[in-house]
Amino acid sequence: MRIVIDATRCIGCGICLESCPYNAIELQDEKAVINDNCQLCKACLEVCPEGAIISESDTTDAKEDTDLQSYKGIWVFAEQRDGFVASVSYELLGEGRKLAKQLNTELSAVLFGSSESEAMELIRWGADKVYWCDDPIFKTFNDEPYKEQLVNLVRQYKPEIILCGATPIGRSFIPRVAARLRTGLTADCTALEIDKETGNLIQIRPAFGGNIMASILCPNHRPQMATVRPRVMKRGVYDANRSGEIIKIIPTGLSSRTKVLESQKEPSHCKVNLQEAEIIVSGGRGLGNAKGFEIIEELASLLGGSVGASRAAVDEGWIKYSHQVGQTGKTVCPKIYIACGISGAVQHLVGMSSSDIIIAINKNPDAPIFNVANYGIVGDLYEILPILIRKIKECR
Amino acid sequence: MRFIVCIKQVPDTAEVRINPETNTLIRDGVPSIINPYDMHAIEAGLSLRDKVGGKVTVITMGPPQAEAALRDALSLGVDDAVLISDRAFAGSDTWATSFTLYKTISKLGYDVIICGKQAIDGDTAQVGPAVAEFLDIPHVAYVSAITHIDDTSITVHRMMDDGYDVVQSSIPVLLTVVKELNEPRLPSLRGKMNAKKAVITKLTREMIGADEKDVGLKGSPTMVKNIFAPSSKKDRRMLEGTPEEQVNALFEELRRLKCV
Numbered sequence: 001m002r003i004v005i006d007a008t009r010c011i012g013c014g015i016c017l018e019s020c021p022y023n024a025i026e027l028q029d030e031k032a033v034i035n036d037n038c039q040l041c042k043a044c045l046e047v048c049p050e051g052a053i054i055s056e057s058d059t060t061d062a063k064e065d066t067d068l069q070s071y072k073g074i075w076v077f078a079e080q081r082d083g084f085v086a087s088v089s090y091e092l093l094g095e096g097r098k099l100a101k102q103l104n105t106e107l108s109a110v111l112f113g114s115s116e117s118e119a120m121e122l123i124r125w126g127a128d129k130v131y132w133c134d135d136p137i138f139k140t141f142n143d144e145p146y147k148e149q150l151v152n153l154v155r156q157y158k159p160e161i162i163l164c165g166a167t168p169i170g171r172s173f174i175p176r177v178a179a180r181l182r183t184g185l186t187a188d189c190t191a192l193e194i195d196k197e198t199g200n201l202i203q204i205r206p207a208f209g210g211n212i213m214a215s216i217l218c219p220n221h222r223p224q225m226a227t228v229r230p231r232v233m234k235r236g237v238y239d240a241n242r243s244g245e246i247i248k249i250i251p252t253g254l255s256s257r258t259k260v261l262e263s264q265k266e267p268s269h270c271k272v273n274l275q276e277a278e279i280i281v282s283g284g285r286g287l288g289n290a291k292g293f294e295i296i297e298e299l300a301s302l303l304g305g306s307v308g309a310s311r312a313a314v315d316e317g318w319i320k321y322s323h324q325v326g327q328t329g330k331t332v333c334p335k336i337y338i339a340c341g342i343s344g345a346v347q348h349l350v351g352m353s354s355s356d357i358i359i360a361i362n363k364n365p366d367a368p369i370f371n372v373a374n375y376g377i378v379g380d381l382y383e384i385l386p387i388l389i390r391k392i393k394e395c396r
Numbered sequence: 397m398r399f400i401v402c403i404k405q406v407p408d409t410a411e412v413r414i415n416p417e418t419n420t421l422i423r424d425g426v427p428s429i430i431n432p433y434d435m436h437a438i439e440a441g442l443s444l445r446d447k448v449g450g451k452v453t454v455i456t457m458g459p460p461q462a463e464a465a466l467r468d469a470l471s472l473g474v475d476d477a478v479l480i481s482d483r484a485f486a487g488s489d490t491w492a493t494s495f496t497l498y499k500t501i502s503k504l505g506y507d508v509i510i511c512g513k514q515a516i517d518g519d520t521a522q523v524g525p526a527v528a529e530f531l532d533i534p535h536v537a538y539v540s541a542i543t544h545i546d547d548t549s550i551t552v553h554r555m556m557d558d559g560y561d562v563v564q565s566s567i568p569v570l571l572t573v574v575k576e577l578n579e580p581r582l583p584s585l586r587g588k589m590n591a592k593k594a595v596i597t598k599l600t601r602e603m604i605g606a607d608e609k610d611v612g613l614k615g616s617p618t619m620v621k622n623i624f625a626p627s628s629k630k631d632r633r634m635l636e637g638t639p640e641e642q643v644n645a646l647f648e649e650l651r652r653l654k655c656v
């Protein structure tokens with residue numbers, strides 16, 4: 001594919017110049033010209049009022065790989081730490097179930113190490129099958145044996161889709177798997193869909209620090225691989241009576257050139273884990289000072305919730321980084337998210353916009369946070385919150 | 397020891413905004429910078445070199461203008477710089493990028509390869525581990541401290557969700573580094589002078605011996621279908637009136653949701 005400009009249609013308005021994040025379009029003799037900086041991101045295609053910018057596909061792009069059809073079924077890589085399956089794996093099973101239904105195919109989980117009872121849990125959370133690979137080498141996480149074993153399984157069983165948590169573990173070893181299998185991997189997806197016509201997986205993710213969203217396809221290679229951050233997808237239903245098949249595999253020939261000498265756990269500071277909290281009250285730069293978090297904390301504890309923060313508040317040093325929500329902080333998905341004095345920059349929004357109910361309190365009626373809010377209050381948080389706190393206390 | 401640092405030139409995403417009316421990027425003179433995590437990768441390379449001796453080479457794959465990023469790195473004191481640039485590389489996804497870097501690095505020779513944790517334009521964090529896979533060497537991601545290095549092994553801290561692991565690896569190895577690892581140095585005046593004069597090695601697809609079908613858009617398994625602006629909620633309700641009335645309305649909603 002390449003991006004070309006139809007000079008007969010170009011009117012030299014220059015709108016496309018602004019749309020290009022790579023400075024790849026110039027005006028020459030009042031016509032737009034694409035230079036070597038072009039990264040084919042397509043940001044310019046839609047903006048041209050004359051429709052003069054066209055993406056031309058090479059014929060080679062459409063090459064048919066007949067072997068694609070032999071890949072079937074959806075896999076969730078079930079991550080474990082200290083033997084326990086991470087909750088993101090259950091979230092992926094919830095999402096995987098939906099995709100499996102649309103594709104009319106099977107949903108399987110892959111578990112390395114851990115125990116048979118954890119493998120059973122995966123079935124109760126929606127897996128039809130669990131490929132349970134049992135080997136002492138999986139007791140601690142090392143990239144090479146994880147990669148090797150998953151590559152072996154994929155070569156043997158040929159799944160069409162693999163989902164994995166975008167955790168420190170998933171983000172570390174899954175790229176090696178994709179590299180080895182010569183297939184695509186889309187990081188940090190926020191939504192997954194099946195293309196009704198082709199059956200391809202449409203992978204939606206933020207780009208440019210969350211300022212824009214991109215849908216990504218992997219049309220000619222299998223498996224289609226994606227990572228998803230914790231708390232982005234919803235768990236499915238737990239069924240204690242669900243049955244399924246556990247396929248126990250004893251791996252052979254695994255080795256590792258890295259070795260975990262020890263694991264240091266950091267005690268968590270907050271009473272409630274931010275990512276597990278049902279209610280989050282968050283404060284931003286609008287608090288004005290560190291003391292402002294006292295009122296945020298008061299409301300949070302009244303509601304039995306946790307305290308979140310924007311990066312601006314963290315950068316000011318008003319609260320610890322572990323409270324930061326957003327692109328470079330945590331992704332949260334509580335029932336209720338109350339944003340106080342937060343403008344709603346995209347980098348913040350990508351971390352909380354899938355919350356069930358969003359309440360925004362902000363002085364500025366034009367603050368972008370109101371675009372994602374279910375309930376908006378234009379006002380001074382220092383006026384609003386004390387009244388709210390009083391009312392909650394009154395009704396107790 | 398031979399240190400290779402992979403850096404990427406990125407638009408400063410802090411300044412990229414989307415125009416809500418036209419759904420387009422507003423780029424108005426957004427500056428290009430070295431990916432912030434890669435600054436920490438450069439610093440790691442320099443301080444390891446200062447400790448055990450050797451040479452630091454920075455490499456980047458990108459358009460001709462990426463040379464500016466390499467000159468910035470040179471001004472910090474790296475020994476040499478390589479620009480891998482070819483029209484054939486346009487449209488590379490992480491697979492094709494990693495493959496191109498791998499072809500280059502295997503030509504250059506290496507002991508320790510250092511990447512940033514992720515690039516802020518794509519935020520994928522995939523390139524480092526994939527390069528290690530192509531080279532068939534171990535890697536450690538999210539390195540927040542380097543506690544030991546000798547001729548054959550290195551010990552580092554790897555950040556995890558709930559703390560960190562102390563990981564030992566044989567050398568050669570690839571590391572991806574986080575901000576906590578170090579404080580990047582500033583360029584010196586002499587560094588700036590040297591950077592201006594330095595000769596940058598330029599490599600093309602043919603020079604690194606990469607097949608056309610493995611690089612750029614052709615070599616990329618993934619493709620961008622389209623891009624769009626993040627959506628906004630349809631069912632939003634602004635609560636009007638005096639602060640007391642606004643809170644009353646909110647309180648009723650919280651009660652309906654069984655939160656109070």
Ligand SMILES: Cc1cc2nc3c(=O)[nH]c(=O)nc-3n(C[C@H](O)[C@H](O)[C@H](O)COP(=O)(O)OP(=O)(O)OC[C@H]3O[C@@H](n4cnc5c(N)ncnc54)[C@H](O)[C@@H]3O)c2cc1C
Binds near residue numbers: 343346347364367
């Ligand atoms: C690569 C990258 C990653 C990033 N990652 C994150 C991230 O993970 N998380 C994150 O949050 N940000 C992130 N950011 C930063 C983000 O772009 C914004 O700068 C940040 O979210 C702004 O925080 P804020 O809303 O608290 O501050 P501001 O934007 O300064 O907004 C403060 C708001 O408070 C309102 N206000 C002021 N006083 C009051 C009052 N008394 N009562 C009510 N309202 C009041 C103002 O109207 C304003 O809307 C990232 C940026 C980049 C470039």
Ligand SMILES: Nc1ncnc2c1ncn2[C@@H]1O[C@H](COP(=O)(O)O)[C@@H](O)[C@H]1O
Binds near residue numbers: 490
């Ligand atoms: N085009 C490139 N040239 C050199 N290094 C790169 C390039 N793209 C990515 N990297 C390296 O890989 C890291 C992760 O990038 P990414 O996978 O794009 O998030 C970056 O921090 C760089 O160290």
